[in-house]
Amino acid sequence: MLRIVHLIDDTNPGGVTRYLDFIAADAAMARLATHVVVPVSRTRPATAPIEADVIVSHLTVSWRGLPGLMLLRARFPNTPLVHVEHSYCAGFAAARVTAPGRFQTLLRCAYALFDRVVAVSAAQADWLVRRGLVAPSVLEMIRPCVALDAFRALPVPGGSVRTIGAIGRFDQQKGFDLLIRAFRAVSDPDLRLQLIGDGPERAALETLAAGDPRISLPGFAADPAMAMSGCDLVAMPSRWEPYGLIALEAMAARRPLLVANVDGLKDHIANGAVAVEEMTVEAWASAIVRARAGMRMPATDMSAEAACVDGWARLVADLLDRATEADVARRTGRAEVGLA
Amino acid sequence: MPKTSIIVPAYNVADTIAETLDSLRAQTFTDFEIIVVDDGSTDRTVAIARSLGDPRIRIVQQPNRGLAGARNSGIAAARGEYIGFCDADDLWRPAKLAAHVTHLDANPGVGLSFSGSEMIDERGRPTGLSQRPRLTGITAAHVFCRNPVGNGSAPVLRRAALDDLAWRPAGETHRDWWFDETFRQSEDIECWLRFALMTDWQIEGVPGLLTRYRIVAGGLSAATVRQFAAWERMVDKLSPCAPEFMARHAPAARAYQLRYLARRAVVSGNGPEALARIRAALSASFRPLWEEPAKTITTLAAAVALTACGPKPLTALRRLAARRA
Numbered sequence: 001m002l003r004i005v006h007l008i009d010d011t012n013p014g015g016v017t018r019y020l021d022f023i024a025a026d027a028a029m030a031r032l033a034t035h036v037v038v039p040v041s042r043t044r045p046a047t048a049p050i051e052a053d054v055i056v057s058h059l060t061v062s063w064r065g066l067p068g069l070m071l072l073r074a075r076f077p078n079t080p081l082v083h084v085e086h087s088y089c090a091g092f093a094a095a096r097v098t099a100p101g102r103f104q105t106l107l108r109c110a111y112a113l114f115d116r117v118v119a120v121s122a123a124q125a126d127w128l129v130r131r132g133l134v135a136p137s138v139l140e141m142i143r144p145c146v147a148l149d150a151f152r153a154l155p156v157p158g159g160s161v162r163t164i165g166a167i168g169r170f171d172q173q174k175g176f177d178l179l180i181r182a183f184r185a186v187s188d189p190d191l192r193l194q195l196i197g198d199g200p201e202r203a204a205l206e207t208l209a210a211g212d213p214r215i216s217l218p219g220f221a222a223d224p225a226m227a228m229s230g231c232d233l234v235a236m237p238s239r240w241e242p243y244g245l246i247a248l249e250a251m252a253a254r255r256p257l258l259v260a261n262v263d264g265l266k267d268h269i270a271n272g273a274v275a276v277e278e279m280t281v282e283a284w285a286s287a288i289v290r291a292r293a294g295m296r297m298p299a300t301d302m303s304a305e306a307a308c309v310d311g312w313a314r315l316v317a318d319l320l321d322r323a324t325e326a327d328v329a330r331r332t333g334r335a336e337v338g339l340a
Numbered sequence: 341m342p343k344t345s346i347i348v349p350a351y352n353v354a355d356t357i358a359e360t361l362d363s364l365r366a367q368t369f370t371d372f373e374i375i376v377v378d379d380g381s382t383d384r385t386v387a388i389a390r391s392l393g394d395p396r397i398r399i400v401q402q403p404n405r406g407l408a409g410a411r412n413s414g415i416a417a418a419r420g421e422y423i424g425f426c427d428a429d430d431l432w433r434p435a436k437l438a439a440h441v442t443h444l445d446a447n448p449g450v451g452l453s454f455s456g457s458e459m460i461d462e463r464g465r466p467t468g469l470s471q472r473p474r475l476t477g478i479t480a481a482h483v484f485c486r487n488p489v490g491n492g493s494a495p496v497l498r499r500a501a502l503d504d505l506a507w508r509p510a511g512e513t514h515r516d517w518w519f520d521e522t523f524r525q526s527e528d529i530e531c532w533l534r535f536a537l538m539t540d541w542q543i544e545g546v547p548g549l550l551t552r553y554r555i556v557a558g559g560l561s562a563a564t565v566r567q568f569a570a571w572e573r574m575v576d577k578l579s580p581c582a583p584e585f586m587a588r589h590a591p592a593a594r595a596y597q598l599r600y601l602a603r604r605a606v607v608s609g610n611g612p613e614a615l616a617r618i619r620a621a622l623s624a625s626f627r628p629l630w631e632e633p634a635k636t637i638t639t640l641a642a643a644v645a646l647t648a649c650g651p652k653p654l655t656a657l658r659r660l661a662a663r664r665a
Contacts, residue, residue, distance in 0.1 A: 090504075
């Protein structure tokens with residue numbers, strides 16, 4: 001059986017961890033290969049004991065981590081190496097990068113070490129190519145997934161939208177501060193806003209929400225489907241978002257979904273999420289008012305799990321074909337030398 | 341399909357549009373179209389543009405929507421890979437378009453290419469003043485505090501970069517917005533700052549004073565009050581996009597904006613307003629004082645001199661400066 005080792009450097013609950021839970025537990029993924037998830041140090045991934053036919057990095061690329069990636073390549077010169085880019089996208093670069101030249105150099109150097117780079121959304125893939133960070137020939141696009149059955153099983157909320165949910169880490173990235181401001185600008189006493197999660201911005205968000213009894217911050221939810229069950233609508237006002245798994249879950253649960261028109265969230269707009277075009281309080285407030293008045297539910301079932309598994313199957317088949325060709329070429333080459 | 345489009349928003353500019361269009365038709369880089377957006381003019385603006393009989397000039401007409409609305413209609417009609425703007429009272433030096441095309445061709449990460457500007461008066465004569473901004477290493481903070489792009493006739497943008505800014509506001513059925521049409525002032529800086537904050541395209545300048553930017557004297561005090569209000573509205577609007585950035589840089593940016601308004605007041609001979617503005621600038625932040633001490637102190641001195649002695653000494657000085665230039 002084919003053995004794929006997935007390297008991760010962040011085991012905190014979050015999108016990457018949940019994606020890997022899916023990869024490790026999904027039956028169709030298991031038919032493709034044995035998946036082993038190995039937590040490693042971001043700076044020294046090559047020091048972990050790894051035995052694999054394919055190695056997949058889910059690591060965050062950084063200057064400090066670059067030598068470690070080089071060592072990984074050096075230790076496994078003939079094993080196909082794949083990198084999944086979970087962290088970076090155009091919106092990240094706009095919001096967080098002050099030296100774009102240096103940043104792009106880092107990514108080009110890091111990606112050059114891999115046989116394949118996997119984008120997590122079409123929007124991110126476009127960005128990687130447009131900025132010349134990845135050659136189209138080594139770029140794949142596989143949208144991440146989680147087990148969605150628990151979300152599909154949730155009862156569809158009836159009646160009008162009452163509770164707006166925002167789920168995720170309390171970080172500037174997620175734009176929950178903007179959501180609170182916009183929500184407070186809508187005076188409807190029957191509306192509720194639930195911010196489900198935790199993180200460094202908690203105190204700031206609590207301050208913003210103070211004095212409005214309609215807003216609650218119930219804390220981190222270990223069971224995401226349970227958290228979703230209390231929401232009639234899901235809002236994702238992210239400032240950047242390589243993909244946004246919450247959107248997938250919201251649509252599987254047939255919750256109407258408002259998203260910022262950035263990065264990977266654009267992929268979800270194509271599947272029925274409603275774009276809020278501007279990152280302004282007014283735009284989000286009027287989106288909430290419109291949603292309250294009635295919003296269509298995404299009716300699609302995208303069978304996202306199958307699409308994800310197909311993506312990996314294609315990638316692995318392609319990599320191993322090439323690996324075999326290379327082996328053959330090497331052997332033939334040796335034979336020719338022997339004959340000479 | 342032309343490689344470049346030059347958008348000329350035009351509202352009752354019969355006096356200047358011929359000269360503006362002549363300066364564009366004289367560009368050394370010739371693969372362009374000119375889109376004159378007639379923003380509801382009631383004078384001979386359109387007749388003059390038509391009378392040139394140049395097939396490269398296209399005319400788009402609309403009821404008045406303001407400068408931002410005119411530029412947006414121009415962008416919607418533009419077919420070029422690169423899109424430049426020239427307001428219908430400004431002029432381009434013949435080599436301007438060529439310089440930006442070379443720059444954008446060579447730097448695929450640059451989304452907005454700009455140049456410095458020479459200030460001219462109503463009759464097209466140099467005033468001795470110029471905008472010589474920093475050209476490279478430009479961050480959102482520079483855009484916010486110093487607006488290196490300078491004016492609406494300075495930049496040439498990549499179409500792909502502009503489209504990363506596009507949105508369709510609720511109620512707009514006709515076309516997208518790139519500039520925010522709810523702004524009647526500060527629409528330029530709002531767009532450039534949003535560009536810097538929300539996209540990862542670089543903003544970079546090319547050397548030379550390639551735009552000739554017309555300053556019309558007699559700036560009304562009421563206009564600067566409105567301009568500052570629009571600028572503050574931009575800060576309010578963009579703060580949710582980048583709250584940390586805004587909190588860190590808004591005081592200094594406000595000080596620079598007030599200093600700019602003080603200088604405008606000096607130019608239009610209004611000493612008390614100049615003095616009030618530069619004092620407000622210094623109370624907002626000392627950064628202009630230590631980042632650009634000479635310019636800040638000169639502004640303060642000019643405001644004081646103008647208030648104390650009236651406009652004569654400054655007029656004499658300016659005439660000297662114009663002669664030197």
